[in-house]
Amino acid sequence: MPRYRILVEYDGGPFVGWQAQANGPSVQSALEEAVFRFCGERIRVQGAGRTDAGVHAGGQVAHLDLESTRRPAVLRDAVNHHLGPLPVSVLAAEEAAPDFHARFSAVGRAYRFRILNRRAPPALDRGRVWHVGTPLDAGAMDEAARRLLGRHDFSSFRSSECQASSPLRTLDRLDVRREGEEIVLYAEARSFLHHQMRIIAGTLREVGAGKRTPDDVSAALEAASRPAAGPTAPPHGLCLTRVWY
């Protein structure tokens, strides 16, 4: 029973998230249905990151097992064909070792969060950026971001529904850069807590607006309590860009 590893890009907008759920279409189910239409096998596609509803991916990784052996390029093309108009695309496919697990073998994940920081709302990047119409200080946001680097108890920056057994995480990278009209957050960690990036974005936005100082962000982290941090930013600014193994 060969195992395949696939690299997947998707627009999270029309989905309830990566994970299959009863309340609507998921990216996982879309891929599983496309595999079924291709080869008639009902299989499970396991993803590296269970992105929320509305969150995008440019570099999601998943694995799946088939009864039959298929050429990886054929698998990629056939799944893309059967995905039809859904905004999900298999960028690459390869055979993987039998013990490769997209989620548990991953040693690093990268996310990008885009804020469009101009008065006018987005037309071309609608659904891809968080629109913040008042000026933000990207330098202050970057300074505050440094306070979150390293290994910490991120209880203030996790959803109340987070199911991780420990709130400890190590943030290896968190940069904030102004790129034209956008302010872009880049983050890397072995793994992230539920809503961690979105709460970080919502909190740094308050720093950018002058409502919090970098010291306030340090204090919010030390408080280890969700209400100490800022609001959860909307999902559509967020994109899972890469997974390392």
Next chain:
Amino acid sequence: MPRYRILVEYDGGPFVGWQAQANGPSVQSALEEAVFRFCGERIRVQGAGRTDAGVHAGGQVAHLDLESTRRPAVLRDAVNHHLGPLPVSVLAAEEAAPDFHARFSAVGRAYRFRILNRRAPPALDRGRVWHVGTPLDAGAMDEAARRLLGRHDFSSFRSSECQASSPLRTLDRLDVRREGEEIVLYAEARSFLHHQMRIIAGTLREVGAGKRTPDDVSAALEAASRPAAGPTAPPHGLCLTRVWY
């Protein structure tokens, strides 16, 4: 009667084009309707470039006259408010001289055409790029593009429905660059013929695929006959990026 100049961004996907038409929603009509909802005036919005159905703009310029004097920032924000969910956004507004004309005062226009050149179809940039799944030689495309620079009879590169009185145009810039998985065409001219950029993109794609040489493109230009050039590329790779005055 004050005249206003506005800078407009839009996703051309849901529209029949810039120009108001009987057969569906246009960007022009959407703006005119939003102005009406704002101030109750039925006015005409004149654009610099009459983009086709599906063609996008990041820097369309238009002008409009109002009976009443309005602060330009209020006009911008109110029109954006009344555009609601439509993917059209007024980026800037300013008062203009009474003789300013968005179309006839323009001295230059810039377009960008994006080709996604990878096997897998786009998910995140769907509707923003022309997907060409087989490898293209961007260097050959750029070499062929140089043959089109300067003042020429572009009869081979205009739609049969083009209403311009002369097929003579001066192409000031036409660069082709590979940018990661994309091949991007950048073009500048005082004005363009109908479908000119899309026929250029369709022809250069054939050069990239090895079906035509740069010399063939020179010959197609000299033939001054539409069938001598390649097919018209789809509209959704094209974006009007800037207009100069």
